[in-house]
Amino acid sequence: MPPTITAFRQSPDRGRGLARDMPVRWALEEVGQAYDVRLVSFAALKEPTHRALQPFGQIPTYExxxxxxxxxxxxxxxLAQTRAGLLPADPAARARAIGWMFAALNTVEPVVWDYDMTPMFERDKPWLDARMAMLAARVDARLRDLAARLGDASWLDGPFSAGDLMMVSVLRRLGGSDLLAAHPRLVGYVARGEARPAFARAFAAQRAVFEAQ
Amino acid sequence: MPPTITAFRQSPDRGRGLARDMPVRWALEEVGQAYDVRLVSFAALKEPTHRALQPFGQIPTYExxxxxxxxxxxxxxxLAQTRAGLLPADPAARARAIGWMFAALNTVEPVVWDYDMTPMFERDKPWLDARMAMLAARVDARLRDLAARLGDASWLDGPFSAGDLMMVSVLRRLGGSDLLAAHPRLVGYVARGEARPAFARAFAAQRAVFEAQ
Structure with a gap:
């Protein structure tokens, strides 16, 4: 039996691949692991059946x-620790690659998420423009530091790893924005991630959910 | 040579143990690993020497x-993967404990951090009160879900793990707030974490930096 993941039944981003099943699908494709998907409606997310798997009522889950x-x-x-393809064999390089996963999720994503979601959550607030300027400056500071560390390398630390997979996933939320465009090295980095065959397969799979709606 | 971590030279929280060296010190104490500390001034954080270790100019680092x-x-x-004491031996239980680390850092901490930091970052803004009400509601939703999952258990999934260490560390930022007090199960959970001898040693070590100022 292949593993089963959950994803939104109604794509909230119209198939742009920004929901959190996307990095999981991408990782499954990178390691060559077949998988099943169970689609969950927004209403069902909050039901006890789903909360038994995910206490915060979110997707994805993995069974x-x-x-x-x-x-x-x-x-x-x-997936990276139980299958080959997403982490280097050398223990120190492995620890550093995992470090980039945490940097993506705990240092970069919170500011990117705020910048991306605030126009929706606070769209009717008189302070929206003033706050967006603050949030943009916060994102830009992180991107500047990240671009400086990346330099002219293809990936953050040697070969493509789970760290790059998570960082590219986070940066994709800024795709097409002036904020990302101001850092050509990061534009190239995201493009390299999106050019991977495993990314393309994962993207097509989540897009098919939207197109079937 | 024991590992060396970095911490702030000037404690920004007056020794309350909310800076990010605290969970690292706590983990080091839980696994019984001696360590050295190098204190870094706020100015030195942004210097190339420190950025070579930490591209975002933050603490802690680990060498x-x-x-x-x-x-x-x-x-x-x-530390949890290379020393005994913070992860169960069973592979599935181990994966779940690591899952709680990510839940602490990517699902709970972003909303807690916003709630805790906004009064400082936006203290002079006319919208502060209105935003704080929004942020409190977001934190409360997470705490409600977390308390429901914890139930009457001592820890989130079997014995104390690195997942509990990170979750307690995140919740401590709400210590003494009405938001946390509204969830007695979580108050007890944090108190159990703080009662661990390894926590007490780590707390005293970071507090000594403040007291020496």
Whole structure:
């Protein structure tokens, strides 16, 4: 039995691949692991059946032989630690690659998420423009630091890893924005991630959910 | 040579143990690993010497036999994976415990951080009160879900793990707030974490930095 993941039944981003099943699908494709998908409606997310798998009522979840996992970062790390293809063999390089996963999720994503979601959550607030300027400056500071570390390398630390997979996934939320465009090295970095065949397969799979609506 | 971590030279929270060296110190104490600390001034954080270790100019970092790590989550996970005491032996239980680390850092911390930091970052803004009400509601939703999952258990999934260490560390930022007090199960959970001898040693060590100022 292949593992089963959950994803939104109604794509909230119209198939742009920004929901959190996308990095999990991408990781599954990178390691060559077939998988099943169970689609969950927004209403069903909050039901006890789903909360038994995901206490915060979110997607994705991951079920495999009695193991139940949630949190996209945890699922990607589990796949990377149990299959070849997403982490280097050398223990120090492996620890550093995992470090980039945490940097993506705990240092870069919170500011990117705020910048991306605030126009929706606070669209009717008189302070929206003033706050967006603050949030843009916060994102830009992170991107500047990240671009400086990346330099002219293809990936953050040697070959493509689960760290790059998570970082590209986070940066995709800024795709097409002036904020990202101001950092050509990061534009190239995201493009390299999106050019990977495993990314393309994962993207097409989540897009098919939207197109079938 | 024991590993060396970095911490703030000037404690920004007056020794309350909310800076990110605290979970790393706590993990080091839980696994019984001696360590050295190098204190870094706010100015030095942004210097090339420190940025070579930490590209975003933050603390903590971790250096050991040529390995350099940053991100408190990554350092705690590295300690948990290379020493006994913070992760169960069973692979499925181990994956779930690591899942709680990601839940702490990517699902709970972003909303807690916003709630805790906004009064400082936006203290002079006319919208502060209105936003704080929104942020409190977001935190409360997470706490409600977390308390429901914890139930009457002592820890989130079996014995104390690195997942509990990170979750308690995140919740401590709400210590003494009405938001946390509204969830007695979580108050008890944080108190159990703080009662651990390893926590007490780590807390005293970071407090000594403040008291020496």
């Amino acid at each position: 495999e032989d009695g193991l139940v996992l949630f949190e996209s970062g945890a699922i990607v790390l589990h | 050991e036999d040529g390995l350099v790590l940053f991100e408190s989550g990554a350092i705690v996970l590295h």
